[in-house]
Amino acid sequence: MSLDLKSLVRTIPDYPKKGILFRDITTLIEHPDGFRESVERIAAAHRGQGITHVAGIEARGFIFGAGVAIALGTGFVPIRKKGKLPGETIGQNYALEYGVDTIEIHADVVTAGHKVLLVDDLIATGGTAIAAVGLLRRTGALVEQAAFAIDLPDLGGASKLAAEGIAVSALMEFAGH
Numbered sequence: 001m002s003l004d005l006k007s008l009v010r011t012i013p014d015y016p017k018k019g020i021l022f023r024d025i026t027t028l029i030e031h032p033d034g035f036r037e038s039v040e041r042i043a044a045a046h047r048g049q050g051i052t053h054v055a056g057i058e059a060r061g062f063i064f065g066a067g068v069a070i071a072l073g074t075g076f077v078p079i080r081k082k083g084k085l086p087g088e089t090i091g092q093n094y095a096l097e098y099g100v101d102t103i104e105i106h107a108d109v110v111t112a113g114h115k116v117l118l119v120d121d122l123i124a125t126g127g128t129a130i131a132a133v134g135l136l137r138r139t140g141a142l143v144e145q146a147a148f149a150i151d152l153p154d155l156g157g158a159s160k161l162a163a164e165g166i167a168v169s170a171l172m173e174f175a176g177h
Helices: 032-044 060-072 127-138 157-163
Strands: 010-013 021-024 053-057 075-081 089-096 099-106 115-123 142-151 167-173
Touching: 032 060, 032 142, 032 167, 053 060, 053 127, 060 075, 060 115, 060 142, 075 127, 089 127, 099 127, 115 127, 115 157, 127 142, 127 157, 142 157, 157 167
Parallel strands: 053 075, 053 115, 115 142, 142 167
Antiparallel strands: 010 021, 075 099, 089 099
């Protein structure tokens, strides 16, 4: 049985600010068959490709990424906001609309020879995903693919990742922002 996953995503208008159509994946992950099928579709698209680790971006990327890692039989790498991981970390700054933020991973989690799949719930402008790729690549890891539940193609994030040599896949697309 193949579910219409897009129908399981709730759209909330004017959140977090007026004019935004927020694509809420909580309704998808609350649906047992929809969540299972989402994870399995992402994993199936990356089986047999030598993936050694799945990296998920805080916070909703943890939900999909951990499931994909289990399905692929790999380790999971949490990419967290600055100051959230214990032990030695390496970080990567990235631009926000009004300022700069930092993401981090453990310094010893992946190295040269590891092949990492980046996973997140949604790709919009691509800023965080590009920073995550840069951070992972600084360890020597090979990062060539990223998978998302949702792509908002009008915001250009997937195109920016492609320009960085990343093959981008998404389970569904929504027009607009």
